[in-house]
Amino acid sequence: MIRHEHDPVRCILPPNILERIAQHGDADQRRRALHTLARDTSLRAIRSQNAILRAQGGKEIGTEAPPEGGTPQRTIFDCATSEDLASSTVARSEGDGPTGDVTVNEAYDGLGATYRLFWDIYQRDSIDDEGMPLKGYVHYGDAYDNAFWDGQEMVFGDGDGRLFNRFTIAVDIMGHELAHGVTEDEAQLVYFRQAGALNEHYSDVAGSLVKQYQLNQRADEADWLIGAGLIAGAEDQALRSMKAPGTAFDHPLLGKDPQPDHMDRYVQTMEDNGGVHINSGIPNHAFYLAATIIGGNAWEVAGRIWYETMRDPRLKPTCQFRTYARITLGAAQRLGYGTSSDEYKAVREAWHGVGIDV
Amino acid sequence: MVVRASGHEPIHDCEAEPVSEERIHIDLVRSGGFAGVSRRASADTDTLPPAEAARLAELVHAVDFDALANLATGPPRRPDRFQYDLDVREGGRRHQLTLGERDAPPELRALIDHVLETYA
Numbered sequence: 001m002i003r004h005e006h007d008p009v010r011c012i013l014p015p016n017i018l019e020r021i022a023q024h025g026d027a028d029q030r031r032r033a034l035h036t037l038a039r040d041t042s043l044r045a046i047r048s049q050n051a052i053l054r055a056q057g058g059k060e061i062g063t064e065a066p067p068e069g070g071t072p073q074r075t076i077f078d079c080a081t082s083e084d085l086a087s088s089t090v091a092r093s094e095g096d097g098p099t100g101d102v103t104v105n106e107a108y109d110g111l112g113a114t115y116r117l118f119w120d121i122y123q124r125d126s127i128d129d130e131g132m133p134l135k136g137y138v139h140y141g142d143a144y145d146n147a148f149w150d151g152q153e154m155v156f157g158d159g160d161g162r163l164f165n166r167f168t169i170a171v172d173i174m175g176h177e178l179a180h181g182v183t184e185d186e187a188q189l190v191y192f193r194q195a196g197a198l199n200e201h202y203s204d205v206a207g208s209l210v211k212q213y214q215l216n217q218r219a220d221e222a223d224w225l226i227g228a229g230l231i232a233g234a235e236d237q238a239l240r241s242m243k244a245p246g247t248a249f250d251h252p253l254l255g256k257d258p259q260p261d262h263m264d265r266y267v268q269t270m271e272d273n274g275g276v277h278i279n280s281g282i283p284n285h286a287f288y289l290a291a292t293i294i295g296g297n298a299w300e301v302a303g304r305i306w307y308e309t310m311r312d313p314r315l316k317p318t319c320q321f322r323t324y325a326r327i328t329l330g331a332a333q334r335l336g337y338g339t340s341s342d343e344y345k346a347v348r349e350a351w352h353g354v355g356i357d358v
Numbered sequence: 359m360v361v362r363a364s365g366h367e368p369i370h371d372c373e374a375e376p377v378s379e380e381r382i383h384i385d386l387v388r389s390g391g392f393a394g395v396s397r398r399a400s401a402d403t404d405t406l407p408p409a410e411a412a413r414l415a416e417l418v419h420a421v422d423f424d425a426l427a428n429l430a431t432g433p434p435r436r437p438d439r440f441q442y443d444l445d446v447r448e449g450g451r452r453h454q455l456t457l458g459e460r461d462a463p464p465e466l467r468a469l470i471d472h473v474l475e476t477y478a
Contacts, residue, residue, distance in 0.1 A: 148438035180437040191435040277394025
């Protein structure tokens with residue numbers, strides 16, 4: 001008969017022993033063993049339990065083995081203006097010092113900063129939470145006015161210099177692209193209309209939080225801009241504003257920032273995959289409101305609620321704004337912010353502020 | 359303006375009269391991308407100097423629009439990639455397609471990039 005004076009969870013007994021205790025132990029041992037088995041000793045479950053316990057001020061569950069991960073594995077490739085990724089050369093590997101190429105260094109640093117946000121705050125080990133190597137391709141294409149995630153790597157153009165500067169110029173751009181990988185891993189939000197706008201939204205959330213975390217800013221100190229400095233000749237402008245959607249840029253060639261900040265101004269269009277970069281302004285603004293109403297660092301509470309939302313099994317690939325808002329409230333509760341808490345009310349008020357009643 | 363009879367095929371398209379054998383008219387929108395900014399461009403060989411008209415015609419004729427018909431089924435739905443919406447009238451035919459940059463073959467990219475760079 002196995003007797004333990006201390007809580008078996010602290011020992012993390014393997015499941016087969018726990019099962020034997022559950023079958024053959026005394027009443028107290030059976031209760032503890034069943035409790036432990038039911039609690040699923042996977043590291044991921046323990047981490048999410050710890051998140052909940054932290055929020056409640058409780059003691060965290062310990063584990064025998066330290067969590068793996070904590071180090072990014074970055075490689076930056078130089079495409080030398082080609083659009084053929086296979087023709088690129090390695091420009092900087094993990095652990096290498098800065099090179100003479102500012103774009104290479106910005107990509108390296110930006111991917112690192114994004115990795116650090118997700119690891120330090122959310123205990124997520126890279127894009128797939130299993131240490132997926134981070135591959136960034138720079139100098140993609142000839143004067144290419146874009147950056148993207150293609151399912152396996154992040155790709156950055158140099159911009160044409162007339163409309164856009166290089167797409168590594170703002171750390172939130174790297175965060176945005178890497179977060180597309182996270183969304184693909186967790187929620188698979190379809191890149192079309194409202195679900196696609198939510199996909200875009202989480203990438204902007206992640207991008208902004210990477211920048212705020214890097215600068216150690218409170219929510220009320222951040223500029224909440226995405227792509228600041230990207231527009232050539234108008235580096236004081238940005239591509240998007242989570243604080244004031246529709247005001248980020250006003251430019252003779254690019255026109256005016258088309259983002260709405262409220263459901264009343266939702267844009268129906270078939271361009272841009274059904275307006276995914278346009279209508280993301282609505283949930284973006286909700287996140288800004290939630291973070292600033294709650295106060296403190298946006299990545300702590302609001303960012304945590306949103307991250308848990310992305311991991312919620314109820315978040316379906318075709319999720320619409322209203323359901324997403326409901327899931328954020330559910331995530332808040334799971335993290336310990338009950339319906340009468342300031343945090344829960346802040347999230348609810350934030351969604352009301354953009355015209356989504358939950 | 360397109361006049362439709364209760365949701366069926368257009369009975370008269372005021373702007374898109376068939377062009378003559380030699381004339382080419384192209385309307386292009388590039389939307390999406392990380393910046394999410396739509397850029398529009400139009401070109402018509404009837405209003406271009408001969409050399410430019412010839413260049414445009416050369417690029418258009420290099421594209422196999424029929425082969426693209428199966429690819430160009432709608433918005434590409436890939437994160438931060440461009441979406442191209444094209445309306446090309448040439449040789450009495452009209453080609454309307456929506457596709458993503460990843461699905462655009464090199465000759466179509468050449469046409470799109472040329473039109474955007476020159477006429478946007």
